[in-house]
Amino acid sequence: MTTTLPTNARIDVGALADLLDGRWADIRRRTRNLALEPRYRRTLGLSMAEHRARVREQAQALADSGEVQRAFPSRLGGADNPGGNIAGFEELVVADPSLQIKAGVQWGLFGAAVLHLGTAYHHEEFLPGIMSMAVPGCFAMTETGHGSDVASIGTTATYDADAEEFVIHTPTRSAWKEYIGNAAVDGVAAVVFAQLVTRGVDHGVHAFYVPLRDTAGERDEHGAYPYLPGVGGEDDGLKGGLLGVDNGRLHFDQVRIPRRNLLDKYAEVAADGEYSSPIDSPGRRFFTMLGTLVQGRVSLGGSSVATSKIALSTAIRYGNERRQFTTSDPHTESVILDYGAHQRRLLPLLARTYAAAFLHDTLLERFHGVFSGEHETDADREDLETLAAASKALSTWLALDVVQTSREACGGAGYMAENGLVGLHQDMDVYVTFEGDNTVLLQLVGKRLLTDYGREMATMDVAGAVRYVADRAGDMALHRTPLRRASQSIRDWGSRARSAEELREPATQRELLEDRVEAMVEVIAGKLRAVQKASAAEQAAAFNAHQHELIEAARAHGELMQWEAFTAGIARTSDPTTKQVLTWLRDLFGLATIEKNLAWYLVNGRLSAQRARTVTSYIERLLVRLRPHAEDLVDAFGYSAELIGAPIGTGAEGERQDEAQAYYRELRASGQEPVTEKALRAREKKAARAARAS
């Protein structure tokens, strides 16, 4: 593969856009372009009440035009298209993240819970109203006292066999449902998660369909119907962003609902109170029910990727026209993207955004496979959940990084609300802690890595362990972590005198990235094994001491998955220039990831000091090569300046500069331009010298 391109070589933006938009490109583009319609365009400066009202209308418009029901059954007016549905949903972020979350609450959480946890009765009875938004509703899982730890929620649903009803009850203040979208005003029903108690036995968390408000009553001044007896709540009020979504709190005082309102796909309670479930283990049952709700994580990760694309589009377009400080020629200033430091800020983030986009595409295909029933084994579901957790954590944090860096890279203009960046930060901020706090999600991934490691190790005798680790030769699949080479690699890497050239070899990058995940997991496993016969408290302490490392191992695993997906994406391109530029970008992603963890590679003997230096110098060369393609690479994201609507992304800055240059040109030509004091001094000195000389 060449390392230079003709200076006028350009990537094939259209073909790259097709690759990035993937299988559901038509739905993506259709939804993205909704942001061009005035009724969906974000209006700045609305009060919270006005923003809520506008988003409510927008969501209704989406429902009326059939844009948001693709995941639901065809027989009810849906399209049985879970993947396409998510693809479209993700693009709502360009219109307004509040609209996206409002839609997510209604169809992605409330509706999806009824669809995936309920059965035919619930589908026929409840889905039509949910799909049309005739019944706006809530997904009432989180409680004030229990965020990430859903298993510990306090709300109870106690079965009363005499009345054939469940009694929903909030026993303490900490068991109030909290941060619930649609709860403050619009929601008239909810899927409520509660501990199911029947015949004196607590069967753990289950989901119930619970009417909240009396739609026959009169709306209050905020537009809310009155609560039904026993139901109460509060408005969460102002948040950091997403002000178009009416989040609130809910509580229940012995609220009775029919027995049939238990969403009973995974557990039934007979009229006499007998409990039964197709899943025997209470733990597995709980995780299966929660697992059906993975689409929230999948779609938030995808929305974050879209957000990163939007922010970089603005920052790179502006960096390509904004001038500041003169270069060697005093009459023209460099555009700021020509500065080395500016490239260092933005281009690695561009590479990470591509990597996140390719992994998300892989994830979305896998999601569609499971939820369309094409690939629906337990292993498929388990892998999907692990990948979704890793991808969501990495993508949402990346988006905050990208948005903040983009805002700073645009200087004061980046701080103006009209340019969109500050609003994106405000709205996306919560994505890193809702639908699974990112640190908790990465711990789940880390535990999965440890479990896989344990499974491998359990199948052989202890004496064979080292040989096993050293000999294993299979490739790492996208979702598994065979721990090959761990002991051998130390021997290998330290002594082999590899050339710097090798860093651009995909095999070298993969090996370095894989090796780190494997070795980190092995070290943690070893430390936990050392205390496996100790007391529970000592085991917990040992786990706690390595919690940070486990999270780092999970992050490294996610980055490896991103690298793999990026590499697979390049294989699907055919235009040679595009392939070359993407390869550089992938190398930048790979090497920047290695550079970030360079100390690990050095301490663990995977890279010599000599080779470590070449990592940074190769990155510098890549930045120079990629710089001319930066704007094409963001154009391929498909978010035009018009779509984004930020005045700084539209060429206005360039026009102002042209006007200024023309003014000074004319002034000079007119002979009216003042001479600068500095030039005058120089002229006088020269004249004095000449006088002395003559």
Place this chain on the structure above:
Amino acid sequence: MTTTLPTNARIDVGALADLLDGRWADIRRRTRNLALEPRYRRTLGLSMAEHRARVREQAQALADSGEVQRAFPSRLGGADNPGGNIAGFEELVVADPSLQIKAGVQWGLFGAAVLHLGTAYHHEEFLPGIMSMAVPGCFAMTETGHGSDVASIGTTATYDADAEEFVIHTPTRSAWKEYIGNAAVDGVAAVVFAQLVTRGVDHGVHAFYVPLRDTAGERDEHGAYPYLPGVGGEDDGLKGGLLGVDNGRLHFDQVRIPRRNLLDKYAEVAADGEYSSPIDSPGRRFFTMLGTLVQGRVSLGGSSVATSKIALSTAIRYGNERRQFTTSDPHTESVILDYGAHQRRLLPLLARTYAAAFLHDTLLERFHGVFSGEHETDADREDLETLAAASKALSTWLALDVVQTSREACGGAGYMAENGLVGLHQDMDVYVTFEGDNTVLLQLVGKRLLTDYGREMATMDVAGAVRYVADRAGDMALHRTPLRRASQSIRDWGSRARSAEELREPATQRELLEDRVEAMVEVIAGKLRAVQKASAAEQAAAFNAHQHELIEAARAHGELMQWEAFTAGIARTSDPTTKQVLTWLRDLFGLATIEKNLAWYLVNGRLSAQRARTVTSYIERLLVRLRPHAEDLVDAFGYSAELIGAPIGTGAEGERQDEAQAYYRELRASGQEPVTEKALRAREKKAARAARAS
């Protein structure tokens, strides 16, 4: 020094608070406590217009009560106390950052420009109205086309000797004044920066007092007086935060002002148009004028330190009461600050905040020295500017890091506006790019490091250079960068088998931190020297290629200064427990900084792989030691829960947990507690086994 303390040892919070609040503790506390008064308390949910109106009233109240005039001359009602004035100003952030910036615009920029760039006439004529806020005004420096590059602004002030007037003019759209506080509504006058042209010569940027609005006219619906003839402007409208400040744009169409309105401390124009200045060099004159405005950078850095303190107070107090996930005992959950990962997130930021606070204290003393006239040499001013640039960049970025991490560490509660964290992010965001973009400021620092290096090198013959570098033994002063050891150290560090114990030695930490700054500067200087005879374009290209490294060297320099200041602060404590805990915290700061750059130390042979491992393990031990003192360490900041006013910092969470625990205790005692399915299964299995056995 011991490495353990009795388990009940507590730091002396009061004494530590005195140390942190420093020389002007009384003013700090007085101003901080203003936030307890209802009239200064931030009201959430105001519209932009309401917020502006409230902040305007608050600023007037500050003026009326004499809280903001301390920097001005005693004879005009001030206190000739530049340091104390800044100390108080910084604390306004706890009331509302918008109030702080409004005050900063009026007294710190507009007023300070008149004070420092004007002379007796301007002081008598303009300061009383500025001090009382009878004349709200603007500091009109930045233009749409020129942010950080002030020397290139386009606005002109052309002297008309016939009329004895300056003509202020905006020649192009890109020369509009932009992001100007007070410009949208309140400002009736401005200090305008413009290129001074007289007798056909452009003498560069100077400052002029320019009336903007006709106070005899009628206010419009926003409360603004009409513009004077030739003046025009626009409202910047919505920003990412600071909505209580009315930023706007200004432009001038041949606006005439009296000759005396030139602020003429550093340059005069006689009636006949003759220009004169006590500073001969136009370049030095420009930097001297700008240098008088350093207080903006000093005070924004200090406000950012205060912000970090506030955010950490909330996050650490909440982390010390919030429980999540069960520990080995299923009935109690750990508080989240007990988790290793949570400590890793928050405690290094606590250490960095202490380091930033100590450096800011040093800076403020130095600022007071220069501006009170106690230490006012050119070298003092130059050092002050360098230190202010480094400290402002590091502190403002730290604040964003701390606020964001604190918000995430508080989960969903962190996203609620009432808890203050999201608002702090929105407001402080712009601090990293205004009053000098942080990346530009770090480049200034880097250039100063290079200049100092060049000065050292210029004094000796080239042949002696290596010996010089190797032999030099003097200590690094706070503000200089002698480049000792650079070549020798590689020999030294790599081979000496130092014990891990040494990492806790201040001398070792200092050596490692110093060494990195020195070696980085030397490498960049060497690369620039290699092209010193090349073309201007090649030289610019070489500089550009090392721009990122220069910024990193400047950051490393700033961190070294923070470490030095922290160490000096510890020397001023007497209570042994406090001294010990602060020493651990300083070690955490030093080692976390070294850990962040561990690859550099390894690649450059300063640390062996073996010793590098001990860096991380020592950090882990420090986290465990510091954890019990975390809440005392934030209490010493002096921001009580009442002052901050965030509901999550008040113990409410602990009360809810107590209520829940009491409920479950009672339920169990009553015999009504349902048995869990899991426990029931276990019981049944046991019974079955017993039945089989009998």
